[in-house]
Amino acid sequence: MGAALFVIRRIRPEEWPAYRDIRLAALRDSPDSFGSTYEAEVARPDELWSSRVLAASTSGMDLALLAEEDGAACGLAWCKISSSEPGLADVFQMWVAPGSRGRGVGRALLGEIAAWARGAGVRTLRLGVTVADSPAMRLYRSFGFRPEGPTEPLREGSTLMAQTLVLALAFSS
Amino acid sequence: MTLLIRKIQRPDAPAFRACLDSVARERKYLAQVEALPLERVEAFVSQSVENDAAQFVALEGGELVGWCDVFPHWAYALQHAGSLGMGVREDFRGRGIGERLLRATLDDALRKGIYRVTLEARADNLRAIRLYERVGFIHEGVARAGLRFDGRFHDAVRMALLQGPASTA
Numbered sequence: 001m002g003a004a005l006f007v008i009r010r011i012r013p014e015e016w017p018a019y020r021d022i023r024l025a026a027l028r029d030s031p032d033s034f035g036s037t038y039e040a041e042v043a044r045p046d047e048l049w050s051s052r053v054l055a056a057s058t059s060g061m062d063l064a065l066l067a068e069e070d071g072a073a074c075g076l077a078w079c080k081i082s083s084s085e086p087g088l089a090d091v092f093q094m095w096v097a098p099g100s101r102g103r104g105v106g107r108a109l110l111g112e113i114a115a116w117a118r119g120a121g122v123r124t125l126r127l128g129v130t131v132a133d134s135p136a137m138r139l140y141r142s143f144g145f146r147p148e149g150p151t152e153p154l155r156e157g158s159t160l161m162a163q164t165l166v167l168a169l170a171f172s173s
Numbered sequence: 174m175t176l177l178i179r180k181i182q183r184p185d186a187p188a189f190r191a192c193l194d195s196v197a198r199e200r201k202y203l204a205q206v207e208a209l210p211l212e213r214v215e216a217f218v219s220q221s222v223e224n225d226a227a228q229f230v231a232l233e234g235g236e237l238v239g240w241c242d243v244f245p246h247w248a249y250a251l252q253h254a255g256s257l258g259m260g261v262r263e264d265f266r267g268r269g270i271g272e273r274l275l276r277a278t279l280d281d282a283l284r285k286g287i288y289r290v291t292l293e294a295r296a297d298n299l300r301a302i303r304l305y306e307r308v309g310f311i312h313e314g315v316a317r318a319g320l321r322f323d324g325r326f327h328d329a330v331r332m333a334l335l336q337g338p339a340s341t342a
Contacts, residue, residue, distance in 0.1 A: 003174035003233070005269065009277045010284065057284070071273075103175045115182045119222060 004069055006105055008112050011064040016046075016053040019064070022073045026095035032130055033095070035155050035162070063116045067096065067105050074100040077109040081122060089117045091127040094136070106139050118169050125169060130154055131161040140165050174233065178273050180281075181221055181228045181240070188237035189230060190214040196260035200322050202298055203260060227281035231261070231270050238265040241274040243282040243290050253339060255287040266300070275308055279336065288339035295320055296328040310334045 011019050027038035056062035061083065067075030075096040082088040091113055096105045117125055129137050131151055145165035154160040181189065194208035208214060221228045221242070228242035239261035246254050257278075261271045282290060293316060294301050310332040319329030335342065 003176050003268070005176045005273055006178065007273055007277055008177065008179040009280060012280060012284070104177065108177050108179060111182070112179055115180070115222070116225075119225065 004100075004103065006074070006100075006103070006108065007068045008105075008108050009066060009068070010057070011053055011066045013050070013054045013057045015066070016050040018066070018073050019053050019076070020046075020049040022066070022076050022095075022097075023093060025097070026076060026093065029098065030095060032154070032160055033136065034093070035128065037155075060120075063113060065109055065112055067100070067109055069097075069100050069105075073097075075105050075109060077113060079113045079117060079125070081117070081120060086121065087123040089113075089120075089122040089125055091125055094127070101135065106136070107143065110139070110143050114167070114169060118171065123169055125167040127165055128162045129165055131163050143167065176238070176268075176270065177232045178229055178270070178277055179232070181218055181230045181242075183215075183218060183222050185230055185232075185237060186215040186218040187211060188232075188235065189218060189240060192237045192240060192262055193260065195262050199263065202295060202301070204320060206322075225285075227255070227278050227285055227287065229274050229278045229281070231265070231274055233265075238262045239270050239274055241271075241278040243278055243287055245282075245285070245287050253286060254289040254291060255282055257290050257292040271301075271304055272308065275304065279308070279334070283336050286337075288337040289333055289335055291331070291333045293319060293329040293331055296330050302330060302332075305332050305334075308334065309336075 024038060024042055027034055027036065027041055031038065053064060056064040061081040063079040065077045066073055077094040078092045080090050080092065082090065094106065094109060114125065127140065127145065129140055145167045148164050148166045151161040151163045154162045190208045190211055197203045197205045197207050200206050226242065226244060229240065230237050231239035241259035243255040243257050245252055259271065259274060279290060292305065292310065294305065296315065312330055313333050314331045316329040316331055318326035320327040
């Protein structure tokens with residue numbers, strides 16, 4: 001008894017308020033981890049949040065995942081297949097709430113993304129990470145992601161640098 | 174201890190088989206009394222992954238301790254209907270794993286256009302029946318002598334849940 005129970009599942013279209021809330025929580029908690037900012041996102045109208053989630057649920061090109069701990073949202077990850085390069089997919093918005101870290105939630109989100117992407121014919125996963133000896137960087141590296149290309153400022157005017165990481169997906173057959 | 178519920182993946186096949194086998198061998202809840210050979214289970218899991226089927230598993234460390242799936246019918250007028258199967262390993266019952274598995278799977282079934290989910294449960298499996306009722310399943314009838322274990326007949330309750338467009342039908 002007492003074991004934390006995590007669920008990794010897709011975000012349903014009608015859950016867009018939960019998506020907005022956790023995305024904003026992520027930006028507020030980890031401003032140095034994302035290209036976007038809390039100030040930019042909090043100003044967006046409801047229609048934008050709801051249409052973003054609705055589009056993801058029907059596009060066939062997106063996987064919008066929610067992690068829950070005992071029924072409460074505790075993590076987020078989004079994978080989008082490139083429209084110009086179907087063998088490539090980007091991972092965005094990955095975040096795990098501070099109280100749920102260190103329990104394998106991030107790894108489970110990545111595992112779910114990798115399994116889905118493989119099934120969709122994706123060969124390469126790509127993501128951007130802020131250059132630091134951070135839990136996120138360690139997770140991506142231990143998952144098999146490798147740096148590609150030069151580092152670039154996280155966003156315009158930022159002294160933080162972001163590194164593109166890629167993972168070649170293995171196929172069992 | 175961390176329990177994780179997520180969609181099934183190909184490498185889960187051996188652990189899935191072990192869990193299924195453990196519940197089947199209780200000779201009480203599942204119609205089968207042992208799991209199919211590993212290659213059959215692997216083929217089944219592969220197909221499930223390929224179809225992005227509504228099949229979730231509960232894991233603790235490397236062990237698979239529960240599963241839940243809803244597979245749709247193939248025939249045209251039954252494609253909105255799917256039958257549910259699930260199980261939680263005996264030593265992991267009573268922790269709410271079944272309910273979380275069930276809710277995640279029903280959500281995914283809804284996404285896939287499965288609006289009527291049906292199941293049969295042994296009539297004396299009250300714990301499971303309570304769970305199904307809590308989640309919204311309605312009793313639709315009894316399959317009299319629907320199951321037979323070791324020469325003894327058992328009634329099975331038939332339940333169904335309507336969701337999405339069917340919930341107002």
